[in-house]
Amino acid sequence: MKKSLLALSMAGAMMLSVTPVVDAVGNGPNYGGNETVNTSILHTYDELSDFLQKEHAKQQDMELEVIGQTVKGRDLYLVKYMKNRDNPTILFLTQQHGNEQLTTEGALEFVKHLGTGKMKGVTDDVNILIVPMLNADGAMGDVDFSLDDYVASGDRNLTRYNALGIDLNRDHITKIQPETKALHDNVMRKYDIDYMIDLHHQGTQSAIDNEYVSGSILYPTTPNVDEDVVLKSKQLGAVVYDAIEAKGWGHLGKYNGGSAETISRNGIAVEYGISTLLFEMRGMSDHFYESYVLGQKSNGYLIKQTITTLDATVRAIADRSIETKDVSFWDTLPFQTNRTTE
Template identity: 80%
Template sequence: MAFSLAGALVLSASPFTAPIAEAVGNGPGYGGNETINTSILHTYDEMVDFLKTQEAKQSNMELEVIGQSVKGRDLYLVKYMSNPENPTILFLTQQHGNEQLTTEGALEFIKHMGSGKMKGVADNVNILIVPMLNADGAMGDVDFSLEDYVASGDRNLTRYNAREVDLNRDHVNKIQPETQALHTNVMAKYDIDYMIDLHHQGTMSERDGELVSGSILYPTTPNVDPDVLLKSKQLGAVVFDAVDSTGWGHIGKYNGGNAETISRNGIAVEYGISTLLFEMRGMSDHEYEPYVLGQKSNGYLIKQTITALDASVRAIADDSIEQADISFWDTLATQTTRPSDE
């Protein structure tokens, strides 16, 4: 059965009820001490069923197939497009197939979009969501061995696509079918103003001596347009303020490079889209055990995703993003890796 946000957070009414504070940043890593069971995560087929069910329920939601994976799986785009003149934001998840809790959060956000709490918000902003770009990697349906991966259950999940290629290093040459689908049928087709690229990082990054729940970064290529960079930093301010102020979130600055093969940089330059990388703590599966986070942290990571998406949409819809204070970037510490106890 697919993972449930409500079950993970032991919620009663609202998906925005705060998870247990001590779980954030301090949730246990794998360390060989627990089973990492992938059966609690949506499979590709379960995700497709979920999306089609939500499309039938939500009159302003539309599904579009943007292409196919190496193994022939349809790749989906979720659209809330009330007015072509509205500013548009794209949420991109699971370029890396073993980084699935952002997808789980995106699916819960889609459900949230159909609730009364979001009534009228989408009248002033267009929302695009690619909920699983690397469908083959997410299903472990690849042409290389995953025998050393940690997770058990229905499947292993891997960073790479079926050809063992990192999709987030393919945004210049665009060789892989998944990357081609994204660029041809999303980036070049729609007039997108903002993008948040959602990922996962390792478990031991810290800021100010405290383990982070995630990290963010704007485009760092010197070729980015100054206005695009400004708006990227404003988008980051919205996300930082929403998550870091909760009392359970703790965000650092990601230590990222300037290569334009990476979506954060390449898409900002090629299309003039303001981009933000958001890396959540820990991964759903990996061959390197310290990267895998124990499942007791799943709930807060999903909530962190929903919080970021909700805040971004609302800030764009009411134009408050244009007044976002970017001065925090000047003092936000770049995360470092906590030394191992071993």
């Protein structure tokens, strides 16, 4: 992990342990148009590849697989911890949108975490699959369209779309793009997956009770999904909600998501019977809309939020406590709205 980003993450984590939600989340900071949003603190694709190779060499239980290539020919990686094929399996998917990178930073830190004694014995009872940076071309700004209006500076711009200007999270029926085709051919159809968390970022203005959320969650909402899949998706959400809200710095809402099956949350739940959860973290690493970009001082708590999410869900699946999670909180969890100013 890059020293500058890790230091920021750990500093944020220390502050968040004692800071109430109104300060940690509600006060931003937002990008105001004058700050420098420096992408050099984020892993480049090559740095991500080097990190995964080094962790693979160090961790006995970790496997690293190439599942395909991007439009521009970058290898797409799958990180695997799979001791027993009969164990329940969870997939963590990050950066379908290339400008939503802090979840990838958290996932990489979690990979390192899995190689320590803190997770001893957990992977005996759960299989873990991680696809980091699915949209590697967009994450590197290596695209066939202009990024002149994007906010970030530093080494590169990051864009939502792949190199051809396609939103990968609208390609889960036709699977035309090489990135989504690789995901379905070599992950979804190859492994017996029970749960999936699709990690994204949203804009900065979403709020509940006029306080900014740290993120929002949603289960599959297409009418074509099996009821048992929805129940287990809601239980997955309950694990995440309880873990984040207990920290004191998290503040989650319900995402206003549609029912289209072109979206992974819906399409994958229907096609494969996998219980899915969308988690939209607050703010983006880059965008042409300034109001979508979050100031860099928020990076720490968002990375910590990702690590907390992955850790909590892995442990709940491993000890099977997820199977008895109460999902009634979904009935009262408010849909987020945009924060208003007085």
